[in-house]
Amino acid sequence: MTDNASLAPALEARGLTKHFTFRHGLLSRRGRVHAVDDVSLVLAAGTVTAIVGESGSGKSVLARMLARIVMPSAGELYLMGEKVVLGQKGRRQYASEVQLVLQDPFASMNPVHRVRHSLVRPLRIHHTAGPDLEESVKDLLRRVALSPPERFIDKYPHELSGGQLQRVSFARALAVHPHVLLADEPVSMLDVSIRLGVLNLIGDLRDKERLAILYITHDIASARYLADSICVMYAGEIIERAAASTLTDSPAHPYTELLLSAAPDPARGQPTPLPTRGAPPRLVAPPPGCRFHPRCPYVMEICKTTPPPPVTVDAGHEASCWLRLPAGERRPEASSQASLPMVRGGPGLHARKEVASRNEP
Numbered sequence: 001m002t003d004n005a006s007l008a009p010a011l012e013a014r015g016l017t018k019h020f021t022f023r024h025g026l027l028s029r030r031g032r033v034h035a036v037d038d039v040s041l042v043l044a045a046g047t048v049t050a051i052v053g054e055s056g057s058g059k060s061v062l063a064r065m066l067a068r069i070v071m072p073s074a075g076e077l078y079l080m081g082e083k084v085v086l087g088q089k090g091r092r093q094y095a096s097e098v099q100l101v102l103q104d105p106f107a108s109m110n111p112v113h114r115v116r117h118s119l120v121r122p123l124r125i126h127h128t129a130g131p132d133l134e135e136s137v138k139d140l141l142r143r144v145a146l147s148p149p150e151r152f153i154d155k156y157p158h159e160l161s162g163g164q165l166q167r168v169s170f171a172r173a174l175a176v177h178p179h180v181l182l183a184d185e186p187v188s189m190l191d192v193s194i195r196l197g198v199l200n201l202i203g204d205l206r207d208k209e210r211l212a213i214l215y216i217t218h219d220i221a222s223a224r225y226l227a228d229s230i231c232v233m234y235a236g237e238i239i240e241r242a243a244a245s246t247l248t249d250s251p252a253h254p255y256t257e258l259l260l261s262a263a264p265d266p267a268r269g270q271p272t273p274l275p276t277r278g279a280p281p282r283l284v285a286p287p288p289g290c291r292f293h294p295r296c297p298y299v300m301e302i303c304k305t306t307p308p309p310p311v312t313v314d315a316g317h318e319a320s321c322w323l324r325l326p327a328g329e330r331r332p333e334a335s336s337q338a339s340l341p342m343v344r345g346g347p348g349l350h351a352r353k354e355v356a357s358r359n360e361p
Contacts, residue, residue: 008078008080008081009042009044009045009078009081009212010043010044010045010079010080010179010180010211010212011042011043011066011077011078011079011080011098011179011180011212012040012041012042012043012078013039013040013041013042013062013065013066013075013076013077013078014040014075014076014077014078015038015039015040015074015075015076016036016038016039016040016041016062016065016066016072016074016075016076017036017037017038017039017072017073017074017075018035018036018058018061018062018065018070018072018073019032019033019034019035019073020032020033020035021033031284032284033283033284034235034236034283034284035058035061035236035283036058036061036062036065036072036236037236037237038075038237039058039062039075039233039236039237039238040238041062041066041214041231041238043180043212043213043214044212045179045210045211045212046206046207046211046212047206047212047213047228047229048202048203048206048213048214048215048226048227048228049212049213049214049215049227049228049229049230050214050215050216050217050223050226050227050229050230050231050244051063051214051215051216051217051230051231051233051238052217052218052219052220052223052230052231052232052233052259053218053232053233053234053259054218054234054280055218056280056283057233057234057235057236058235058236058237058283059184059216060103060184060185060216062216062233063100063182063184063214063216064100066098066100066180066182066214067095067098067099067100067182068084068094068095068098069100079094079097079098079180080097080179092125092126095126095176096126096128096176096177096178097178097179097180098178098179098180098182099173099174099176099178099180099181100173100182100184101166101169101170101173101181101182101183101184101186102169102184103185103186103188103189104189105157105162105165105166105168105169105189106158106162106165106189108169109157109165109168109169110157111156111157111158112156113156114154114155114156115152115153115154115155115156115157115160115168116137116153116154118168118172119137119140119141119168119171119172119175120133120137122172122175122176123136123137123175126175126176126177128175128176128177137149137153138150138153140171140172140174140175141153141168141171143171143174144167144168144170144171144174144201145167145197145201146164146167146168146171152164152168161194162189162190162191162194163190163191163194163197163198166186166187166189166190166198167198167201169186170186170201170202170205174205174209178211179211179212180211180212180213180214181202181205181211181212181213181214182213182214182216183202183213183214183215183216184216185216185217185218186198186202186215187199187217187222188217188218188219195222199222199225199226202215202226203226215227219263220248220259220260220263221263221264223244224244224245224248227244228243228244229241229242229244229247229316230242230244230247230248232247232253232255232256232259234255234280234291234292235280235281235283235286235291235292236283236286236291237291237320238320239253239255239256239292239319239320239321240252240253240256240318240319240320240321241317241318241319242313242314242316242317242318243316243317246314246316246317247317248260250317252311252313252317252319252321252324253292253319253320253321254292254296254297254298254321254323255292255295255296256319278294278295279295280295281294287304288304289302289303289304289305289306289307289308290303290304290307290308290320290322298323300322300323302322303322306322307320308320308321308322308325311324311325
């Protein structure tokens with residue numbers, strides 16, 4: 001690592017893209033699934049970054065590219081400031097720095113092996129055990145709040161609850177002393193009563209061990225509770241990003257507002273989702289322009305033809321939406337600009353139906 005590695009993000013993705021190709025039909029025509037398109041992301045030490053979106057939005061594919069399980073079609077990865085060579089060489093070294101925790105702990109653990117074996121194996125492969133191997137295993141269990149470790153070390157996966165087994169999954173990831181932890185829907189398979197404990201565990205790993213953590217979820221409420229920043233993903237693209245409190249208090253994209261309107265809120269009572277049309281698009285043939293436009297209640301003509309540029313709404317808050325630009329700047333050529341300013345204090349999304357119904361200049 002260079003001298004600047006300590007100042008660089010733990011993991012950075014630049015323009016990651018993944019297109020899956022397939023053959024279909026009698027003539028075996030080739031098709032392409034646009035799973036992830038041009039996603040850039042920075043994971044800093046001691047922070048939790050949440051990726052929020054519906055099922056099929058590309059969140060898990062993105063996590064697997066960051067873990068180098070799926071090789072990207074385009075884009076670059078930087079680990080501790082140094083470019084990662086996207087080949088087979090160095091896979092083990094990369095895995096010692098970046099670990100992935102999967103959604104279903106029962107599927108990710110070998111059912112015929114005890115907890116001891118699941119933790120001893122990465123310690124031996126990556127040579128990260130201390131002088132006393134048994135004590136190293138027990139220490140991993142203590143770090144994920146499975147105490148006393150003697151109660152769990154000789155259990156089989158089916159003898160543990162979902163929450164306990166997910167903690168073992170985190171312990172296995174921590175065995176290699178990673179700098180980055182990728183958590184793909186780590187609480188969605190768990191009972192509601194124990195989700196908070198796992199979320200608090202992730203928060204402790206951020207605060208006490210200074211890990212850079214990516215938290216993938218479809219639950220924007222849990223992202224607000226846990227994350228420092230949130231990125232909203234739709235149809236393979238990141239369409240809004242901001243600090244967690246900023247994004248949930250002042251959403252700048254209609255899709256983000258849709259997610260928030262569907263989230264339970266005791267102060268609001270029963271959620272009242274915004275009116276939308278249709279379903280998420282098929283990524284074999286994404287719609288032209290803004291990919292959300294077929295469902296957007298504020299759609300304009302320019303949304304149907306031209307992808308919106310990323311617009312700086314405020315410091316650290318960016319959204320890809322034509323509604324965030326003044327009417328005079330809504331030109332197709334604007335999409336080639338990296339970022340365009342937006343004056344604060346403009347009309348809220350709920351007040352834009354009149355704006356959306358106007359013809360473009």
